[in-house]
Amino acid sequence: MKNLHKILIAFIGVLAVSCTADDVENRQIVEKISTPEMMAPATGKQYILTEVNANNDEDRFVWSAAKYSESVVVEYTLLMDVSGGDFTKPQTLVKTSNATQAALLVKILNQAAIELGAVPGTPKQFDVKVMASVSGGVPMTSETLITISVNAYSGLIAYPFTDWYFVGDATVAGWDNNKDNQPLFRSGTNSKEYKFTGYFKVGAFKLISTLGQWTPMYGKGAGGTLVARNVDADPDPASFEIATAGYYTFTMNTEAKTYTLVAYDASADTNYTRIGFLGSSRTGTDAGWAGDDTEMTKSAFDSHLWTVNVTLFDGKGKFRANNAWGKSWGGDTAFSGFTGNGANGGDIPVARSKYKILFNDLDGSYMMFPNQE
Numbered sequence: 059m060k061n062l063h064k065i066l067i068a069f070i071g072v073l074a075v076s077c078t079a080d081d082v083e084n085r086q087i088v089e090k091i092s093t094p095e096m097m098a099p100a101t102g103k104q105y106i107l108t109e110v111n112a113n114n115d116e117d118r119f120v121w122s123a124a125k126y127s128e129s130v131v132v133e134y135t136l137l138m139d140v141s142g143g144d145f146t147k148p149q150t151l152v153k154t155s156n157a158t159q160a161a162l163l164v165k166i167l168n169q170a171a172i173e174l175g176a177v178p179g180t181p182k183q184f185d186v187k188v189m190a191s192v193s194g195g196v197p198m199t200s201e202t203l204i205t206i207s208v209n210a211y212s213g214l215i216a217y218p219f220t221d222w223y224f225v226g227d228a229t230v231a232g233w234d235n236n237k238d239n240q241p242l243f244r245s246g247t248n249s250k251e252y253k254f255t256g257y258f259k260v261g262a263f264k265l266i267s268t269l270g271q272w273t274p275m276y277g278k279g280a281g282g283t284l285v286a287r288n289v290d291a292d293p294d295p296a297s298f299e300i301a302t303a304g305y306y307t308f309t310m311n312t313e314a315k316t317y318t319l320v321a322y323d324a325s326a327d328t329n330y331t332r333i334g335f336l337g338s339s340r341t342g343t344d345a346g347w348a349g350d351d352t353e354m355t356k357s358a359f360d361s362h363l364w365t366v367n368v369t370l371f372d373g374k375g376k377f378r379a380n381n382a383w384g385k386s387w388g389g390d391t392a393f394s395g396f397t398g399n400g401a402n403g404g405d406i407p408v409a410r411s412k413y414k415i416l417f418n419d420l421d422g423s424y425m426m427f428p429n430q431e
Contacts, residue, residue: 091125093198094134094158094190101204104181105167109211112165119151120159124190124198132156133191138170141183141205149173151186153343166342169410171210173369178212214429215409217393219249220312221427222276226263228300230359236270240363241416242308243423246391246400250313253396255322255420257360258306262297265310276310276317284315305420324362327420330379333364335415337375339408346373350381354417364417367430374405377417377424387422396423 098120105116124132133155137148149170152160176182187203223239225231231239242265245251265276272287277295279285285295298319300306305324310317334351338344354364354377364377376388391400392407401422411428418424 087127088130088192088196089127090196090198091127093200094124094188095122095200095202096186096188096204097121099204099206101206103204104207104209106209107164107168107171107211109213112163112168114164115161116164116167118159118161119186121188121200123158126192126196130192133194134158135189135191136160136162136186137189138174138184138186140174141185143185145185145187145199150341165213165410167208168210168213171208172213173412176208176210178210181207181209183207213411215411217428219244219393220267221425222252222265222267222310222312223269224254224263225266226261226297228258228261228263228298230357235266235272239266239269241425242310243396243416243418243425244394246389246393246395248399251309251311251399253307253309253399253421253423255307255418255423256305256363258300258303260300260303262299264295264297276312278317279315282316282318284310284312284317286315322420324420327362328379328385329361330385330419332380333377333417333419334381335366335368335375335377335417337405337408338373339370339375340368340373342371342373342410346371346375351378353381354415362418362420364419366415367413368415369412370408371410373408375408376405377419377422379419387417387419387424389422389424392426393428394425397421 099117119136135153136151137145138151139145139148151162151166151170154160171182174184183205185203185205187200189197189199191197222242225233225235225239227233229240231237242252242254266272267274273289275287276284278298287295305322306319307322308319333354335354336347336351338346340346340352352366352368354366357363376386378386388404389395389401389406390404395401401424412430414427414430416425
């Protein structure tokens, strides 16, 4: 009986190897036949874009179908570069699956033009072409392209908030008022509330709201109150003092003119080697959740603070550690949030713009500054 079992196992093994070899030999090899070509709009078309129409379709772009040697799903990517550019760093206007046309929103075309150096209110020429691929491989790019003229608007998104920054020798910037000063994280639910948990050196600090200027400013008052210096003629308020280097939590309410400053024990908090940002806002599609995240840069002053400059699209996003889902942070309020005030496990809503993003892994606080150059 044992010998019969051995014979059966050997036969099955030979059969499995034979099937695998046949599968490899008979596997379809997809080859290029003909490239897709742009068909509409006509080259030379002019677009005058206005912000009031940002969410409207500006035009429909049409191209011929790419042909491959097998029946496959073809992914198309519509690309734009400056006129005469080499398309090494193009803007992606839209992606489709098998569809050979797509309506393009005003704000998508506008932001692409801005990213490629358009000056708002001044027409600039751009080249547009289409690329086809099969499962991310076997790419083909149109041999012809169309040239269009785009008169863009500023593309700035509304950001009706006041930001506050640390200045002083207890902080990363020292007493320089325009040296990558650390901002406080703003509540996502009350724009008058601010919080920061992080490292301070022995020394002092104050708060300023406009980088490069000494007013408006907040300093220390009696009984946990803030003292404002609104104009240069006002007296200089007292500084907040840090007697022992370490981690502290500073909070303030600019409506109530109150603050707190208490020690924070960071000894049990993890020092992550990598924090990244990802989500549909990275590509404008759900594909932005796949693959590696966009890696952030760790602060040399405070190992729990992270920054990144990135162009994002309409969508959602969040932060995660070590390029994996074991630990992640999110929120439900645009631009900013801290624990209990917007920061939570949800997906952060994002509008298309260039951002400077700051993140604090101690409490999940985030700040997303739009309209960056």
